[in-house]
Amino acid sequence: MITLTINGREVQAPRGSTILEACRLNGIELPTLCYDPQLKLAGSCRMCIVEAEGRPLFLAACVAPADNGMVIETESPDIVEARKVILELLMARHGGMCLTCEKSGDCRLQDYCYQYGVSTTRFTDGGRPRYPIEDPNPFIERDYNKCIMCTRCVRACEGITMARAINVKNRGHQAKISTAFDGDLVDSPCVFCGQCIMVCPVGALTSKVSAGKGRSYEVDKVLTTCTYCGTGCTLELNVKDNQVVGVTSNRSAEWSPVNKGALCVKGRFGWEFINSPERLTQPLIRKNGELQEASWDEALDFIASRLGQIKEEHGPDSMAVFTSARITNEENYLAQKFTRAVLGTNNVDHCARL
Missing domain, CATH: 3.10.20.740 (Ubiquitin-like (UB roll))
Structure with missing residues (x-):
């Protein structure tokens, strides 16, 4: 020490x-x-x-x-004054479009400007180019007019995702974050994990999937486990008016021991199925060739009756149970226990996908 x-x-x-x-x-x-x-x-x-x-x-x-x-x-007074000047310089580069920015309320630059009382800047952008917001990918919006060149996205892409899809291009006022040959993300090694969005302290990188559906202070965050595979990544469902409007991740090892905030493209952006009108909300039983809605009691009685009938007529090994990586270990354990102890067969398998 x-x-x-x-x-x-x-x-x-x-x-x-x-x-x-x-x-x-x-x-x-x-x-x-x-x-x-x-x-x-x-x-x-x-x-x-x-x-x-x-x-x-x-x-x-x-x-x-x-x-x-x-x-x-x-x-000290000198330090505080120096930080104010730094914030003014960053604001000159950033542009300050807080009213319509998706990051408003969750922007570190905005927080520090409020903390240090910086509302305007004495500096110009030095002739820095303005960049069009154009990228055909369906997930990540890149507005480099707001970029403050902290390079967190570059370092996250290299050090966490290990995709190395982006890097710093040019120097001075011409510097910007870019893919190789300044191409679109879809033509780069980007895997659309969205880690760059999570580490960006301003609104330069935002989610297209969540755009306009609620700012950070309007949503409740519900900690849960991703259901797409058996890795068990922790994520936060952003809920507004009882609807999931986005996914973020808690990057602390305490709350995300498996993934430490990192997610894949499915975990980060593949949540809209939750609100799909095609989702089943109650059991269906096929009658006369058509699926008809039924109560849970009716469905469970039907299942028990048919399983008992099949077991009696064809033996227990005529049945099999196939479980999923999208359910918990405990649910998989119960499924195999039911298969062996109740149905009386060892015909139980798993999709084994990661």
Whole structure:
């Protein structure tokens, strides 16, 4: 452990920690836009700058190592003023279209501008190009006019999904996030996992599937498990007016021990079947060649009668049970127990898909 002083308070942190980690371990919060604990460090946004005694320049806390005996100030007047200037520079690039932005209410840049009282900017965009919002893919909307070049999406695509579908193109005011040869996502290695949407701190990357259906403060988030396969990824159903309007993910290891917030294209975007009018809401029994609605009691009595009849006439091995990866382990256990103990056959199988 090392000992350092932060804002006049002596604290300890594990050796090898960054200043940001030392602060957060001791309950001292710093603003960050480019930092993400699951991604490799970038140190590009500079929002986490701090003053260190004896150092002539501000340090980016997310990449600067914490040393024994350091004296750190995180909220001095100079630091606060510098952060305001940084926010103004980011706003000049960002464009500030909060009224119609899907990310409004869940935007870190918006939060920090409110926190530091930054409502306008003295700077221009320096002739930065304006980009059309055009991408034929059905899932991800890319509005790079709002991009602040934190590169979290690039690092998530490389470090979490390992698709490497996007990277930084050009330099200076011409810099933008792009696919190879500036093509569409559908023509890139993108697997449409949506991880870039989850890590984007602003509204540059949003879900087309959820667009216009509810902002973050309008929805209730229900923690559940994805039903598409047996991996068991944790996700959050975003519910508004008793309707699922989107899927997000909790990226903490405590709440998402299996996937840590990562999802595939089906888990992230394949939720609209929940609201489909074609979903069955009650049992159907075939009568005279046509499926007709029935009560649960009627359906269960019919199933019990037919299974008993088939078993008596043809023996238990004339029947088989096929279970699914889309149900829980407990339900699969009950299905095989029913097959062996009640039907009296070992003919039970599983689709075994991941």
